[in-house]
Amino acid sequence: MADKMKLIAITPELPIDNETRFIADILDAGFDYVHLRKPDYSLSQLKEYISSIPTQYHSKLKLHSHFSLANEFNVAGLHLNQRFCNIPKGLPDNLTISRSCHAATELNGLDNYEYVFLSPIYNSISKRGYASRFSQGDLTEIFKQPATHGKIVALGGIMPFHLVQLSRLGFAGAAFLGYLFNNSDETVLISKLSNIKNIIQCYNL
Secondary structure, X not given: OOOOOEEEEEOOOOOOOOHHXXXXXXXXXXXXXXXXXXXXXXXXXXXXXXXXXXXXHHHHEEEOOOHHHHHOOOOOEEEEOOOOOOOOOOOOOOOEEEEEEOOHHHOOOHHHOOEEEXXXXXXXXXXXXXXXXXXXHHHHHHOOOHHHOOOEEEEOOOOXXXXXXXXXXXXXXXXXXXXXXXXXXXXXXXXXXXXXHHHHHHOOO
């Protein structure tokens, strides 16, 4: 039996109303992780932000910046990107590592990571003009490589109805950003999370 499809949420760069409540709702709905992507936050701002999230959710959070905070909070791991691409010494040994990729040629050394993001798979919801870079043929070729199996999470324009196709192509999971966070109405969010959960259950993803 194939592994369960990973469900990941990525926070918006700019704050929205009810954001930390959203994070709790997302994790309560069964998501594996929430990635904290706040590139313009200072160390103290990100520390304050994490402190505003109830402690029981910290072990499902991944840092995109200010990795030293892993010594202060029980976070799940670190996500490497162009700005923060090195892991500082002296961090806990149990942190999981992921990273961002934007081309097939970047998909190397996958055994070093819990998973990697590949983007944009579809036209972005949160970034105007950020269009899909991969045809279905491109993705089929990528997943012919055994090293990619169980390692690649789709990012970019992800909607619930994409999940079945992504699973069939070979993606290990899907990362949601704009679909979940492009509003500040908690009732709307709960409805969206229910939609995702129903598709996952219906298709046994």
